[in-house]
Amino acid sequence: MAIKFVILGFLEAESLTGYDLKKRFAASETFHWSGNNNQIYTALVQLYNEGLVNKEVQDQESGPSRKVYSITPEGQTVLRHWLLTPPELPQLRHPFLAQLAWADGLTAVELDNLLSQYENEVYVKLRMAQEQAERDAQQLPRRTPREAFLWRQIGNYWVAFYQHELDWVRRLRAEVIE
Amino acid sequence: MAIKFVILGFLEAESLTGYDLKKRFAASETFHWSGNNNQIYTALVQLYNEGLVNKEVQDQESGPSRKVYSITPEGQTVLRHWLLTPPELPQLRHPFLAQLAWADGLTAVELDNLLSQYENEVYVKLRMAQEQAERDAQQLPRRTPREAFLWRQIGNYWVAFYQHELDWVRRLRAEVIE
DNA sequence: CTCCCCATGTAACACGTTACATGATTTG
DNA sequence: CAAATCATGTAACGTGTTACATGGGGAG
Numbered sequence: 001m002a003i004k005f006v007i008l009g010f011l012e013a014e015s016l017t018g019y020d021l022k023k024r025f026a027a028s029e030t031f032h033w034s035g036n037n038n039q040i041y042t043a044l045v046q047l048y049n050e051g052l053v054n055k056e057v058q059d060q061e062s063g064p065s066r067k068v069y070s071i072t073p074e075g076q077t078v079l080r081h082w083l084l085t086p087p088e089l090p091q092l093r094h095p096f097l098a099q100l101a102w103a104d105g106l107t108a109v110e111l112d113n114l115l116s117q118y119e120n121e122v123y124v125k126l127r128m129a130q131e132q133a134e135r136d137a138q139q140l141p142r143r144t145p146r147e148a149f150l151w152r153q154i155g156n157y158w159v160a161f162y163q164h165e166l167d168w169v170r171r172l173r174a175e176v177i178e
Numbered sequence: 179m180a181i182k183f184v185i186l187g188f189l190e191a192e193s194l195t196g197y198d199l200k201k202r203f204a205a206s207e208t209f210h211w212s213g214n215n216n217q218i219y220t221a222l223v224q225l226y227n228e229g230l231v232n233k234e235v236q237d238q239e240s241g242p243s244r245k246v247y248s249i250t251p252e253g254q255t256v257l258r259h260w261l262l263t264p265p266e267l268p269q270l271r272h273p274f275l276a277q278l279a280w281a282d283g284l285t286a287v288e289l290d291n292l293l294s295q296y297e298n299e300v301y302v303k304l305r306m307a308q309e310q311a312e313r314d315a316q317q318l319p320r321r322t323p324r325e326a327f328l329w330r331q332i333g334n335y336w337v338a339f340y341q342h343e344l345d346w347v348r349r350l351r352a353e354v355i356e
Numbered sequence: 357c358t359c360c361c362c363a364t365g366t367a368a369c370a371c372g373t374t375a376c377a378t379g380a381t382t383t384g
Numbered sequence: 385c386a387a388a389t390c391a392t393g394t395a396a397c398g399t400g401t402t403a404c405a406t407g408g409g410g411a412g
Contacts (some may be wrong), residue, residue, distance in 0.1 A: 079280065092269070104324055105261055110261075176328075
């Protein structure tokens with residue numbers, strides 16, 4: 001489970017609760033686990049059982065007691081080991097391409113409509129990615145300049161991806177009309 | 179299950195067996211179900227139960243009897259309906275970005291090594307996508323010129339995607355060294 | 357003699373999403 | 385007064401991957 005390593009990464013910078021992690025995950029597509037309760041909380045239990053994180057329970061007057069997790073030396077070792085692991089290729093799921101593959105069953109107008117809808121959706125996503133990147137850029141100054149650089153590049157990656165997608169669909173739309 | 183619609187798409191062009199479909203799926207990332215036995219055979223059973231495909235059983239002297247599936251009029255209606263369905267955004271899983279996010283724990287050499295490995299992997303993938311696109315271009319002349327055009331664009335999409343990825347990592351690698 | 361192709365299917369597991377469950381405090 | 389935030393967790397479901405199981409025929 002890659003999610004475990006990512007949690008260790010977050011915890012190396014600072015101690016966090018499950019809830020904090022949930023927000024971190026939700027904030028970037030890079031950590032695509034969509035702020036998923038289920039996986040985060042069970043991963044934390046497993047990491048704890050494996051001795052890769054410590055848990056500090058803070059009782060509160062109201063609500064469930066907070067559990068603040070921090071990374072252990074073993075956890076740091078495991079994280080470092082993962083960092084040296086051979087990189088995985090990205091996995092792109094593109095159901096719209098599958099739809100296009102059979103779209104010859106549509107009229108010219110229907111097809112243009114479909115492409116236009118897609119173009120709009122991508123445009124919205126691109127804007128969101130741009131705003132996110134700008135927000136991140138404000139918050140940045142991370143631990144080292146190199147780390148800040150890497151995070152900026154990652155943010156830009158998503159902007160570039162959606163920009164590339166937008167260019168692609170616009171070109172396609174223009175050409176299919178002719 | 180999107181796989182059902184994709185199967186209907188293949189069957190609209192020609193009648194096929196599960197095994198044939200498996201090969202079709204394996205041939206393109208657009209149909210990302212990786213030539214998956216499990217999902218194809220169960221989807222075919224479901225499509226049959228829903229009356230969207232016909233099944234012609236051909237007994238053979240050796241091996242299991244072939245089952246040739248063809249689309250029914252209801253299947254064609256369902257397929258057409260799916261084609262008009264609002265497009266879905268692509269979903270990109272990029273574990274390497276998560277790895278990079280914490281890569282400040284690595285030395286300059288280790289990081290460059292990691293990026294270099296990734297560059298190579300992407301390069302190989304790009305070449306594969308290019309060869310696939312060329313092979314497809316030969317086979318093409320599909321049912322209509324517009325369909326041939328769409329398939330060419332889909333093939334090019336994958337080439338462009340990996341090219342874009344390669345450019346990104348090369349630029350990153352050059353900049354991180356400075 | 358081994359490996360690949362044909363051709364069907366099942367089982368187990370891993371991963372991911374959505375919804376359910378609870379309940380106080382703060383913000384609009 | 386409603387909604388969001390804080391804070392924990394569980395259950396059900398859907399999707400996707402890998403491995404298992406069988407077995408004949410042909411190519412190298």
